Amino acid sequence: MPADAITNGLRRVGAGAISAVTRLGFAARFFAVVLIHSPAALKRTQLTLREIYFAGVLSLVIIMVSGLFVGMVLGLQGYDSLNKYGAGDSLGIFVGLSLVRELGPVVAGLLFASRAGSAITAEIGLMKTTEQLAAMEMMAVDPLARIVAPRFWGGVISMPLLAALFSMMGVFGAYLVGVRLIGLDSGAFWGNMRAAIDFWPDVTNGIIKSVVFGVAVSLIAVFEGYDAHPTAEGVSTATTRTVVEASLAILALDFILTVFMFRGIGG
Amino acid sequence: MNRTAIDLWVGIFVTIGLAAIVFLALKVGNLTSLATVPSYRLEARFDNIGGLKLRAPVKAAGVVVGRVDGVRLDPKTYEAVVALRIENGYQFTKDSIASILTSGLLGEVYIGLDAGGDSVMLADGATIAKTQSAVVLEKLIGQFLFDKASSGGGK
Numbered sequence: 001m002p003a004d005a006i007t008n009g010l011r012r013v014g015a016g017a018i019s020a021v022t023r024l025g026f027a028a029r030f031f032a033v034v035l036i037h038s039p040a041a042l043k044r045t046q047l048t049l050r051e052i053y054f055a056g057v058l059s060l061v062i063i064m065v066s067g068l069f070v071g072m073v074l075g076l077q078g079y080d081s082l083n084k085y086g087a088g089d090s091l092g093i094f095v096g097l098s099l100v101r102e103l104g105p106v107v108a109g110l111l112f113a114s115r116a117g118s119a120i121t122a123e124i125g126l127m128k129t130t131e132q133l134a135a136m137e138m139m140a141v142d143p144l145a146r147i148v149a150p151r152f153w154g155g156v157i158s159m160p161l162l163a164a165l166f167s168m169m170g171v172f173g174a175y176l177v178g179v180r181l182i183g184l185d186s187g188a189f190w191g192n193m194r195a196a197i198d199f200w201p202d203v204t205n206g207i208i209k210s211v212v213f214g215v216a217v218s219l220i221a222v223f224e225g226y227d228a229h230p231t232a233e234g235v236s237t238a239t240t241r242t243v244v245e246a247s248l249a250i251l252a253l254d255f256i257l258t259v260f261m262f263r264g265i266g267g
Numbered sequence: 268m269n270r271t272a273i274d275l276w277v278g279i280f281v282t283i284g285l286a287a288i289v290f291l292a293l294k295v296g297n298l299t300s301l302a303t304v305p306s307y308r309l310e311a312r313f314d315n316i317g318g319l320k321l322r323a324p325v326k327a328a329g330v331v332v333g334r335v336d337g338v339r340l341d342p343k344t345y346e347a348v349v350a351l352r353i354e355n356g357y358q359f360t361k362d363s364i365a366s367i368l369t370s371g372l373l374g375e376v377y378i379g380l381d382a383g384g385d386s387v388m389l390a391d392g393a394t395i396a397k398t399q400s401a402v403v404l405e406k407l408i409g410q411f412l413f414d415k416a417s418s419g420g421g422k
Binding site: 162 | 270273274276277279280281283284285287288290291292294295296
């Protein structure tokens with residue numbers, strides 16, 4: 001009996017590992033197929049524009065308001081710590097660097113995954129459940145080109161723009177707190193920030209990060225929707241998985257990208 | 268929502284997104300570091316460069332006129348050879364003095380150029396003859412302690 005329990009447990013671990021690897025391989029092949037169908041989908045610009053509207057424009061409010069508040073809090077906390085060392089004038093550097101390099105892409109990516117990624121998964125999952133995807137195939141319309149690829153590219157295009165807006169609103173929020181509220185010198189705030197932050201590599205690396213996060217979040221969102229079990233429960237599970245997997249992917253990718261981008265700087 | 272309204276909103280979104288990137292490039296970061304200003308090369312030899320790093324600023328009267336382009340050790344004389352890239356608009360006299368300075372107690376290390384009174388200017392590739400090495404704080408403290416100890420012992 002105990003031997004049976006052990007083999008059953010091992011069997012469950014094995015089945016879990018195999019299904020995880022299978023899903024990963026399926027996702028990779030799915031990615032390749034989406035890329036193959038992309039030129040045809042991008043030729044019909046209107047489809048992608050529609051998805052930029054849903055993924056990007058409708059996320060504007062939450063991204064900009066969050067950016068503003070994150071920037072204001074960074075301004076208050078950063079000033080509090082920096083001022084202990086008489087370096088309150090460096091607030092611009094502190095806020096600018098953290099937003100442009102890390103917080104802009106990462107927090108905007110997390111918000112984007114929960115706001116737009118979950119919506120994409122739910123939409124595609126529900127289309128699958130109600131057999132709209134199968135109906136399209138019957139009509140010789142490829143759902144990958146008509147439904148999946150435009151949503152994927154809509155996300156990829158929206159994400160860097162949203163991250164840049166997040167950083168800009170954050171810097172503006174820090175300016176409001178630092179210069180207007182606390183009373184730092186506006187010249188020192190902007191001048192120190194500009195002296196310490198270079199377009200290359202700081203700003204460009206932030207943009208590269210946001211593009212990578214955009215690809216990761218959009219791919220996970222369309223894949224989970226396409227792969228969802230065609231039941232109400234399956235769609236809800238898929239939506240949850242999108243948010244969890246996309247958030248973890250953003251954080252892990254951010255660490256890997258940071259190691260490659262910033263290890264050599266200042267050394 | 269009809270097609271033109273979506274087009275309009277996407278247009279607004281993309282425009283302000285690109286504007287944000289331009290803002291980050293110009294207002295937050297300095298794009299000038301990307302542009303290659305025409306420049307010429309000078310060399311200076313120091314006994315000790317302290318904490319001088321690549322791309323450290325070269326300043327004359329506090330104004331940034333160039334950047335440190337390379338640092339290497341002369342294997343024969345054991346001197347540090349620092350290559351400087353100076354912007355073409357700025358010329359320096361042959362008897363200029365290059366010194367390694369620190370802005371503030373904990374600030375960045377930079378090279379200060381003091382122009383002399385000579386009428387001949389330094390050309391591309393020339394070596395600055397007069398230099399002043401970095402002040403190494405640890406050595407100064409060591410010297411101070413040693414002096415204190417020896418003067419204390421004399422009493």
